[in-house]
Amino acid sequence: MDTPRPIAVVGGGPAGALAGAxxxxxxxEVLLFDEKLAWEKPCGGGLTYxxxxxxxxxxxxxAERSEIRRCELLSPSGQRVRFHLRYPLAIFSRFVLNGxxxxxxxxxxxxxxxxxxxxxxxxxxxxxxxxxxxEYRASYIVLATGARNPSYAQFVAPLxxxxxxVTAGYFIPGRSSVVQIQFLCGISGYIWVFPRPDHLxxxxxxxxxxLSTAELRRRLETWxxxxxxxxxxxxxxxxxxxxxxxxxxxxxxxxGDGWARIGxxxxxxxxxxxxxxxxxxxSAELCAQALLAGCPARYEQHLEEEILPELKLAAxxxxxxxxxxxxxxxxxxxMVAFTRQSESFRDLMCDxxxxxxxxxxxxxxxxxxxxxxxxxxxxxxxxxxxxxSGLAADPSAE
Numbered sequence: 180m181d182t183p184r185p186i187a188v189v190g191g192g193p194a195g196a197l198a199g200a201x202x203x204x205x206x207x208e209v210l211l212f213d214e215k216l217a218w219e220k221p222c223g224g225g226l227t228y229x230x231x232x233x234x235x236x237x238x239x240x241x242a243e244r245s246e247i248r249r250c251e252l253l254s255p256s257g258q259r260v261r262f263h264l265r266y267p268l269a270i271f272s273r274f275v276l277n278g279x280x281x282x283x284x285x286x287x288x289x290x291x292x293x294x295x296x297x298x299x300x301x302x303x304x305x306x307x308x309x310x311x312x313x314e315y316r317a318s319y320i321v322l323a324t325g326a327r328n329p330s331y332a333q334f335v336a337p338l339x340x341x342x343x344x345v346t347a348g349y350f351i352p353g354r355s356s357v358v359q360i361q362f363l364c365g366i367s368g369y370i371w372v373f374p375r376p377d378h379l380x381x382x383x384x385x386x387x388x389x390l391s392t393a394e395l396r397r398r399l400e401t402w403x404x405x406x407x408x409x410x411x412x413x414x415x416x417x418x419x420x421x422x423x424x425x426x427x428x429x430x431x432x433x434x435g436d437g438w439a440r441i442g443x444x445x446x447x448x449x450x451x452x453x454x455x456x457x458x459x460x461x462s463a464e465l466c467a468q469a470l471l472a473g474c475p476a477r478y479e480q481h482l483e484e485e486i487l488p489e490l491k492l493a494a495x496x497x498x499x500x501x502x503x504x505x506x507x508x509x510x511x512x513x514m515v516a517f518t519r520q521s522e523s524f525r526d527l528m529c530d531x532x533x534x535x536x537x538x539x540x541x542x543x544x545x546x547x548x549x550x551x552x553x554x555x556x557x558x559x560x561x562x563x564x565x566x567x568s569g570l571a572a573d574p575s576a577e
Contacts, residue, residue, distance in 0.1 A: 184305055185210045186470070187317035188289075189296050191217070194442030194459035195323030196280035197234075201467035203288035210315060212308070214295035216281055220273035220418060222346065222453075224380060225358070225373055228266035229534030230457040238269070242279045243376045245270040249357045250532065254512045255364040260519035261357065265526075266533035268358060272375050299334075306437065319475070320438040321466060323459075326421040326446070334438055340388040342427050342446070344368065344420040344453055347396045348382025349403070349413040355379060361402060362511040366390065367501040368453075370402055381408060384420070384453050392417050420453055421446040425494045428487060434479050439466050447486060450494040457534060458486060492538045521555040523548045 188199045191213030199211045225247075231238045246267040253259045271279075285291055294310035299320060301307075308315045322334055326343060354374065361370040368385035383399040390398075396415070403410065423431070423446040433445045441447070442459035449455065462482065469478035503510045517524040527544060530536035536544070 184208075184316050184318040185290075186319045186321065187212065187306065187308055187315065188321045188323060189213075189299070189308075190323030190325075190442075190444065191215070191281055191291070192277055192323060192442065192459065193280050193456060194444070194463040195321070196277065196284045197460050198321050198323060198441060198463035198467050199289040200280070200284040200287040201464060202470060203284065205467070205471040207471070209284075209289045210292060210317065211281075211284060211289050212292045212294050212296045212310065214293065216291060216293050217274050217278035219350070219416065222273065222348070222380065222382065222418070224273050224276060224375065224456075225268040225270045225454075226276075226456055227268065227454075227532065227534035230460060231269055233457075234460055236283070237279075240279055242271065242275050244275070245374050245376050247356065247358050247374060250528075251357050251359045252515050252518055252528075253359065253361040254515040255362055255509070256512060258512065258515045258519070260515055262518060262525050262528070264532055265529045266535075268532065270358075270373050270375055270380075272378075272380075301437075304437075318437070319470065322438065322440045322444045323442050323463070324444045326419050326443050326448075334435070334440060335432070335444075338421065338423075338427070338446070341386070342421060342423050343387040344384050344422040344448075345387045345390070345392050345395060345417070346382055346384045346420060346453070347392050347399060347415070347417045348380060349399070349410060349415055350375075351379045351381055351403075351408055351410065351413045352377075353379050353408075362501075362515075363398070366398075367498060370399060372408070379408070382416075386422065387419070420455065421448045422450045422453065422497075423448075423490070423494060424450075425491055428491050428494055431487070432479075433462075433482055434466075434475060439470075439475065439478055441466050445482075447482075447490065450490065450497045451500055458490075461486065489538050496538070517552055521552040523551045523555060 185208040186202055188195045188209060188211040191211055195211060199209045203209045226237060246269055248264050248267045249261060250264055251259060251261045294312050296308050296310055298309040299306055306317045306320050308317060359372040363369060366385045370383045373380045381403060383395045385395050421443055431446060433440050441462040443455055445462060447458035447462050465481040466478045469475050500510055505513050518528050
C-alpha cells in the first residue's frame with residue numbers, strides 16, 4: 180500500500196491507539212487525533228481473559244487495575260447468586276487504559292495531536308482533515324470515534340434509536356471485590372457495579388428507544404440507594420453505545436475507498452452485554468494487518484469471518500434474552516436460578532465472562548449440559564430447606 184502521506188487515525192480510545200501503535204511499528208507514518216487523548220468513561224472497563232490472552236502486554240503493564248474473581252448476579256425478582264470466576268476480570272479505569280495504550284502508540288512512533296477533527300474531505304487521491312488549530316493531509320483515514328459523530332457522516336449511515344444503548348453511571352468512592360450485575364424488569368439492559376482500584380463504576384444501560392437518560396438515571400439512583408451505595412462525592416457520566424440490530428449489521432460497511440472504521444465507530448459491540456473492548460482491540464489489529472499487507476479490503480473480509488457472525492447471532496437473540504421465557508419463567512430468572520443450583524451452568528457462565536464461550540456454539544453446549552443441569556437443579560431444590568438461603572453457589576463468595 181503506497182502511503183506518501185501519513186495515515187490519520189481519528190479517535191484515541193483503545194481501538195485508535197492500538198491501530199496507531201501497530202501501524203507505526205510496521206513503519207507507517209501515523210497521525211492520531213483526539214481532543215481529549217485520555218479520558219474517563221462510564222463503563223465497567225473490564226478486560227476479559229480472552230482479551231488479556233490476545234494482548235498480553237495489557238497483563239504485563241505496570242498500570243493500576245483490579246483483578247476480580249467473584250461475581251454476583253441478581254434477577255428482577257430478587258434472586259441472587261455469587262460465584263467464583265475461574266478467570267479473573269482485569270478492571271481498569273478508562274482513563275488509565277486509554278493512557279496506557281496511547282503511551283504505547285507514542286513510543287511506537289505515532290504523532291499524537293490533541294485536536295478535534297471537525298471536517299474530513301476528499302482531496303484528489305488523498306484526504307484533507309480540518310481542526311480548529313490547523314489543516315492536515317492523509318493518505319488513509321482510520322475512524323475510531325464513538326457510535327455517533329455527525330462530523331463524519333459521509334462514512335456511515337446514521338443510526339436509529341433502535342441501534343443504540345444509552346448508559347448512565349456514577350463513579351462512587353469505595354472498594355469492593357465483587358462484580359455485580361442486576362437484571363431489570365421491562366428493560367433490555369442491566370445495572371452493573373464494577374470495582375476499580377480506588378472507586379466503583381456503577382451504571383445502567385438500556386436501549387435508547389425504550390427509556391431516556393433521565394429515567395435510566397432515576398432507576399439507577401433508586402437501586403443504588405436500596406443496596407446501600409451512597410452518592411456523596413460521586414461523579415455522574417452518560418454515554419451512548421452502538422447495539423446494532425441484525426438488519427443494520429447485515430448492511431454494515433466498515434471500510435471503503437481510502438477509509439476504515441474500527442471499534443465503536445464500526446458498531447462492533449455485543450448487542451446483549453454491551454461489551455466492546457475486545458472487539459475494539461481486535462478490529463484495530465485486523466485493520467492494521469490489512470493495511471500493512473497492502474490489502475485494505477482484507478479488513479472487511481476478516482470481520483465477516485471472525486467478528487460479525489458472533490454479533491449477528493447476539494443481535495438475533497438479544498430481545499429474547501431480556502424479555503423471553505424458558506421453562507415457564509423469564510430467561511434471566513432461569514439463568515440466575517441455574518447459576519445458583521448447577522455447577523455445570525456456573526462453568527458455562529465463567530466461560531462467558533472470560534470471553535472464551537462464544538454464541539455460535541452456546542446452544543450445543545447447553546444441550547449437552549442440560550441433563551446434568553436439570554439433575555443438579557433438582558438436587559439443589561431438595562437441599563434448599565436445610566441449607567439456609569441457598570444464595571451463594573461458592574461458599575467463599577459470602
